[in-house]
Amino acid sequence: MKANIIKISATVSVACLVLLPLIVFAETAQTINNPLGNQYNTLSAFIPYILSYVVKIAGVIAIGAFMYSGFLFVKSRGNPEGIKTAKTVFMNTCIGVAVLLGAQLIANIIHGTITGLK
Numbered sequence: 001m002k003a004n005i006i007k008i009s010a011t012v013s014v015a016c017l018v019l020l021p022l023i024v025f026a027e028t029a030q031t032i033n034n035p036l037g038n039q040y041n042t043l044s045a046f047i048p049y050i051l052s053y054v055v056k057i058a059g060v061i062a063i064g065a066f067m068y069s070g071f072l073f074v075k076s077r078g079n080p081e082g083i084k085t086a087k088t089v090f091m092n093t094c095i096g097v098a099v100l101l102g103a104q105l106i107a108n109i110i111h112g113t114i115t116g117l118k
Contacts, residue, residue: 044114051107058100065093 040046069090076082 044111048104048107048111051104055100055104058096062093062097062100065089065096069093 040049069086072082072086072089076086
């Protein structure tokens with residue numbers, strides 16, 4: 001009997017400690033200022049914003065990858081194995097750029113659709 005009373009009082013005490021902040025902060029409204037401004041306060045506006053920077057950074061990386069594949073073509077000097085490696089690097093870079101631009105296109109279409117529904 002005494003053990004049950006201790007368990008019940010411990011449970012009630014823990015519940016009060018957990019729920020007390022909810023009761024105390026219920027009357028005060030806390031706001032968080034958006035560091036990007038009010039223009040990007042929804043997810044449908046934020047994703048194209050971030051994706052535009054990702055595309056810019058990946059564009060620089062893609063240019064470097066295209067230059068590297070060109071270097072591999074020149075370095076191979078007709079060697080079939082070197083040309084095969086250069087073609088693989090070139091095709092992988094093209095696929096990566098296509099996926100990246102496709103992601104940006106899909107994000108812009110979704111953003112336009114969501115904005116049009118408002």
